[in-house]
Amino acid sequence: MNRKILSLIQLQCLRLLVLFTLIFGLILSVDGGSTVAAEIPSNQSEVLQPPITGLVSTLSDEVEELPSDLIRWSTYWQLCWQPYPEAKAYELQTVLAEGKSPKLKRQSDRCFRLQVASNENQKSQGLLNRDLILLMHKIQLGYRVRAVLDSNRVSEWSQVMAVGATTVSETNSTQISVNP
Secondary structure (H helix, E strand, O other), X not given: OOHHHXXXXXXXXXXXXXXXXXXXXXXXXXXXXXXXXXXXXXXXXXXXXXXXXXXXXXXXEEEEXXXXXXXXXXXXXXXXXXXXXXXXXXXXXXEEOOEEEEXXXXXXXXXXXXXXXXXXXXXXXXXXXXXXXXXXXHHHEEEEEEEEEOOOEEEOOOOOEEOOOOOOOHHHHOEXXXXX
């Protein structure tokens, strides 16, 4: 099959996927009172005020030049937050369009980094479909964080941050590194 036709078919399929995702997201936002997944019980932990604050999310791109005028690129989304007094660790919870994940990711760092897009394509095409891939993540995926303290205490959950979204203008937050 001709490469241009195959590429065009892939692009059309990606567009349809985004359209269906947008429609699904709109349906869920209209019915905001219901949630598919139940809230995770805190295992009788004492929940303290205030929640984590100072959330900052940024994007960074890494580009590697390849032979034959190709590039391999990746985009990373990073979420950072202010330190919480007396925190021993932090827990992140994945929030999907369908609800909240029951699995928590525990870490000691105050930043969480996730690869959100990647591709290998002609250099002249730049970061091909990057914005479309990021849009799909923004609609479907988010994270929230809380502090874990001693004596079975945790902070309230932070607000949910959409994966791929940034808290500052994208022209200021996107960093690109090129590796020859």
